[in-house]
Amino acid sequence: MAKITYVSHDGTERTVEAKNGESVMEAAIKNSIPGIDADCGGACACATCHVYVDDAFMDKVGTQEEMEKSMLDFAENVKANSRLSCQIKISDALDGLRVTTPESQH
Amino acid sequence: MDLSGAEKIVIAGAGQAAAQAAQSLRQGGYAGELIIVGEEPALPYQRPPLSKAYMKGEMDEERLYFKPAAWYQDNKIEVLLGTTATRIDRAARQLHLQHGAVLDYDALILATGSRPRALPCKGADLANVHDLRTLADVERIRPQMVSGRRIVIIGAGYIGLEAAAVARTMGLDVTVLEMAPRVLARVTSPVMSEFFTTEHTAKGVKILTNTALSHLEGQDGAVSAAVLADGSSLPADLILAGIGILPNEELAKDAGIACSNGILTDRDGRTSDPHVFAAGDCASRPLVHYGRAGRLESVHNAIEQGKLVAAAILGAPRPAEDCPWFWSDQYDLKLQIAGLSTGYDTIALRGDPGERKFAAFYLRNGTLIAVDAVNSPPEFLASKKMIMTGARIAPEMLSDTSISMKEIAAKAAA
Ligand SMILES: Cc1cc2nc3c(=O)[nH]c(=O)nc-3n(C[C@H](O)[C@H](O)[C@H](O)COP(=O)(O)OP(=O)(O)OC[C@H]3O[C@@H](n4cnc5c(N)ncnc54)[C@H](O)[C@@H]3O)c2cc1C
Ligand code: FES
Numbered sequence: 001m002a003k004i005t006y007v008s009h010d011g012t013e014r015t016v017e018a019k020n021g022e023s024v025m026e027a028a029i030k031n032s033i034p035g036i037d038a039d040c041g042g043a044c045a046c047a048t049c050h051v052y053v054d055d056a057f058m059d060k061v062g063t064q065e066e067m068e069k070s071m072l073d074f075a076e077n078v079k080a081n082s083r084l085s086c087q088i089k090i091s092d093a094l095d096g097l098r099v100t101t102p103e104s105q106h
Numbered sequence: 107m108d109l110s111g112a113e114k115i116v117i118a119g120a121g122q123a124a125a126q127a128a129q130s131l132r133q134g135g136y137a138g139e140l141i142i143v144g145e146e147p148a149l150p151y152q153r154p155p156l157s158k159a160y161m162k163g164e165m166d167e168e169r170l171y172f173k174p175a176a177w178y179q180d181n182k183i184e185v186l187l188g189t190t191a192t193r194i195d196r197a198a199r200q201l202h203l204q205h206g207a208v209l210d211y212d213a214l215i216l217a218t219g220s221r222p223r224a225l226p227c228k229g230a231d232l233a234n235v236h237d238l239r240t241l242a243d244v245e246r247i248r249p250q251m252v253s254g255r256r257i258v259i260i261g262a263g264y265i266g267l268e269a270a271a272v273a274r275t276m277g278l279d280v281t282v283l284e285m286a287p288r289v290l291a292r293v294t295s296p297v298m299s300e301f302f303t304t305e306h307t308a309k310g311v312k313i314l315t316n317t318a319l320s321h322l323e324g325q326d327g328a329v330s331a332a333v334l335a336d337g338s339s340l341p342a343d344l345i346l347a348g349i350g351i352l353p354n355e356e357l358a359k360d361a362g363i364a365c366s367n368g369i370l371t372d373r374d375g376r377t378s379d380p381h382v383f384a385a386g387d388c389a390s391r392p393l394v395h396y397g398r399a400g401r402l403e404s405v406h407n408a409i410e411q412g413k414l415v416a417a418a419i420l421g422a423p424r425p426a427e428d429c430p431w432f433w434s435d436q437y438d439l440k441l442q443i444a445g446l447s448t449g450y451d452t453i454a455l456r457g458d459p460g461e462r463k464f465a466a467f468y469l470r471n472g473t474l475i476a477v478d479a480v481n482s483p484p485e486f487l488a489s490k491k492m493i494m495t496g497a498r499i500a501p502e503m504l505s506d507t508s509i510s511m512k513e514i515a516a517k518a519a520a
Contacts, residue, residue, distance in 0.1 A: 026169065029173070030173070032177060032180075039405065039406060040154075041152045041154065041405070043158075043435065044440070045433035045440065046406075046433075067440060067481070067483065070482075070483040070484055071483040073484060074483060074488060074511070074512075075487070106426075
């Protein structure tokens with residue numbers, strides 16, 4: 001279990017309880033967090049689940065696989081802390097994680 | 107017709123397009139009655155994992171569902187599951203359901219999807235002969251996916267090949283039969299067909315092209331062999347048919363709504379009846395970047411049309427239409443497709459199929475119309491944008507890996 005806070009681009013915060021093993025994207029969708037489209041359902045095929053990870057958690061969210069890196073390389077408004085939220089698996093270590101959703105996913 | 111005052115919206119079908127339309131209606135501020143009618147017993151779920159991770163047993167069922175049950179309650183969406191819509195009474199604006207129930211509507215959205223084309227041969231009704239469309243199908247197939255068993259897959263389209271990859275990974279003896287001279291013949295170019303044939307063959311899948319099925323033979327009611335047109339026989343413990351799908355358009359057709367390989371809609375998803383809309387696999391719509399109408403069988407299409415229909419009913423501005431796209435996972439290969447390649451006159455290859463990382467670009471009269479990208483997201487993502495803008499690019503430039511896709515996209519935009 002981990003508490004995850006999603007911050008929208010206008011600053012609105014929503015915190016949800018997420019289960020270990022599900023992804024940061026799945027927890028967002030289940031809890032109707034706006035700002036994450038996730039068109040491909042987590043197949044790492046669409047890049048519409050882009051988020052910015054709070055710096056304090058950058059080490060804990062794990063590293064990017066080649067495919068994700070290469071998808072992000074072409075997404076819009078990518079920053080050093082950009083990730084595809086479907087590729088971040090939730091675990092106890094992520095309790096308190098904060099991610100910010102971009103203004104749009106396209 | 108202005109439907110922005112609609113107070114009763116009914117969605118027939120409970121899949122990808124239905125879930126999207128319902129969500130977009132509520133997000134768009136629709137506060138009236140909203141009812142989804144679905145004949146399957148399950149809440150709306152995603153199908154792509156059915157022939158991939160879920161089939162392999164690597165994904166829990168819970169993760170297939172778009173939304174948990176509570177979401178429908180919180181959003182005041184009534185979901186009637188295990189319920190088939192049987193007839194539209196357009197004059198009375200009512201949808202009839204099995205067992206005699208009737209729902210009034212101001213707007214009706216048909217999101218009935220499609221069904222697998224049935225094997226047209228003797229023996230198709232034997233036990234262990236399967237389709238792959240629903241969760242229930244996978245529940246039947248999975249217990250039979252046992253290492254060492256012989257599976258014969260009829261049809262080398264994406265679903266057939268994805269299932270072949272899963273079955274092979276699980277240790278089954280896999281044979282794929284294809285009537286056409288090459289795999290994926292209906293959807294892609296010879297280069298891609300050859301690539302996927304090589305990959306599957308290397309993994310131990312037997313692919314028989316130019317091969318027609320004659321019929322299936324059984325023993326004690328269960329399938330035992332696939333008999334080919336030339337009379338030869340392949341022993342089989344189970345059969346999977348993946349020979350294409352047919353749109354579920356009968357509800358519309360029987361009500362006199364215009365259909366032609368799909369329920370015909372305008373750009374907003376409106377059918378020939380202004381109170382009736384259609385979205386997803388069942389609908390044939392104008393493909394704005396291709397100057398023709400067509401039916402697309404993809405997640406992106408179902409999502410996009412779900413959004414378009416919701417906006418049209420609410421009288422909201424039409425959402426932007428993206429270029430059609432699709433993906434397929436086989437083994438460790440991710441194929442991403444943007445655009446429709448039908449009618450190309452030139453192919454440009456970028457990268458090396460031998461490295462399992464390459465893309466095939468399709469051009470017509472110098473304009474990029476589609477791309478098939480294998481393990482190459484930049485090629486896919488850059489092309490998606492270039493296809494939408496009708497970019498003209500020299501094939502030599504696309505093939506030149508010393509120029510990055512970003513540079514190419516920037517040049518194409520200039
Ligand atoms: C195994 C598989 C793998 C796929 N993989 C990919 C992929 O990798 N990428 C991709 O982009 N696309 C993929 N697709 C295609 C994608 O899933 C479909 O295009 C998408 O689901 C279409 O959505 P839909 O809402 O139109 O139809 P569906 O999701 O099929 O939903 C239609 C629903 O309506 C119900 N229904 C039909 N008639 C009635 C009626 N009269 N009354 C009540 N209910 C009714 C059906 O039972 C069904 O539940 C795949 C499809 C399958 C089957
Ligand atoms: S949900 Fe599609 S890439 Fe994450």
